[in-house]
Amino acid sequence: MRPDLLAPPPNPQVAEAWQRAWAGLVVAEDDLGPVATVAGVDVAYHDQSGELVAAAALLDARTLTVLEEVTVRDQAQFPYIPGLFSFRECSPVARAVEALSRRPDLIVCDGHGRAHPRRFGLACHLGVALDLPTIGCGKTRLTGAETPPGPDRGAHTPLLDGAEVLGATLRTQSGVRPVYVSVGHRVSLPTALTWVLHLAPRYRLPETTRAADGLVRRTPASPGTQPEAQP
DNA sequence: GCGACAG
DNA sequence: ATCTTGTCGC
Numbered sequence: 648m649r650p651d652l653l654a655p656p657p658n659p660q661v662a663e664a665w666q667r668a669w670a671g672l673v674v675a676e677d678d679l680g681p682v683a684t685v686a687g688v689d690v691a692y693h694d695q696s697g698e699l700v701a702a703a704a705l706l707d708a709r710t711l712t713v714l715e716e717v718t719v720r721d722q723a724q725f726p727y728i729p730g731l732f733s734f735r736e737c738s739p740v741a742r743a744v745e746a747l748s749r750r751p752d753l754i755v756c757d758g759h760g761r762a763h764p765r766r767f768g769l770a771c772h773l774g775v776a777l778d779l780p781t782i783g784c785g786k787t788r789l790t791g792a793e794t795p796p797g798p799d800r801g802a803h804t805p806l807l808d809g810a811e812v813l814g815a816t817l818r819t820q821s822g823v824r825p826v827y828v829s830v831g832h833r834v835s836l837p838t839a840l841t842w843v844l845h846l847a848p849r850y851r852l853p854e855t856t857r858a859a860d861g862l863v864r865r866t867p868a869s870p871g872t873q874p875e876a877q878p
Numbered sequence: 879g880c881g882a883c884a885g
Numbered sequence: 886a887t888c889t890t891g892t893c894g895c
Contacts, residue, residue: 689885690885690886691886691887692885692886692887693887694887695887699886727884727885727886728883729882729883729884729885730883730884732884732885733884735885736885757884757885758884758885759884762884763884764883768884769884769885783884785884785885786884786885787883787884787885788882788883788884789882789883789884790882790883790884827884884886885886885887
């Protein structure tokens with residue numbers, strides 16, 4: 648891991664400068680081995696004091712069964728600012744992933760990767776910080792011009808900034824709004840699309856995201872019992 | 879100056 | 886993200 652990439656920036660201007668520099672560390676090509684496990688990550692804010700709960704859910708890549716769940720509590724170190732989202736959630740999420748008993752072969756993030764103003768969204772940030780393959784899968788668009796994909800499951804169209812392909816809109820289920828897929832780190836866009844579609848056999852969002860989301864929402868922010876791994 | 883704006 | 890009930894549709 649690279650703790651230097653997880654320190655809270657002093658202000659938005661510095662944060663943007665760091666993103667522009669770190670964007671050069673992103674690998675947008677496939678550099679992953681056999682994928683046996685895929686992790687989903689998410690963060691929930693249970694009160695307005697900045698207290699948060701980050702979670703990592705490890706799934707069997709073939710059966711999509713949840714193999715392990717981990718949650719960590721923390722205090723937000725940076726406000727939510729569109730474009731600087733990763734400085735709020737990357738650190739706690741990275742801690743949750745590292746708390747898993749084994750490193751996942753791939754991580755799907757609840758947010759964008761290269762489909763970002765400076766090409767360094769949460770998925771890129773997390774991937775580079777942990778040096779693990781990551782995919783960005785957001786529910787809404789941040790930047791880029793989109794074209795509605797066809798009505799059937801699997802249909803997809805590029806998310807563009809002029810001639811540059813930032814990612815893609817992907818219809819994971821017929822008749823539902825598409826999700827926004829982009830490269831995070833060490834995964835190509837075609838591979839990212841294939842995985843997100845595979846991970847979303849029944850619902851709009853991938854099972855990895857659903858598992859992590861359900862986990863953070865049922866985890867109390869304050870005291871409570873520390874969740875343990877689920878066999 | 880007027881919108882747009884991940885979670 | 887979070888605050889919140891009922892309701893339209895498959």
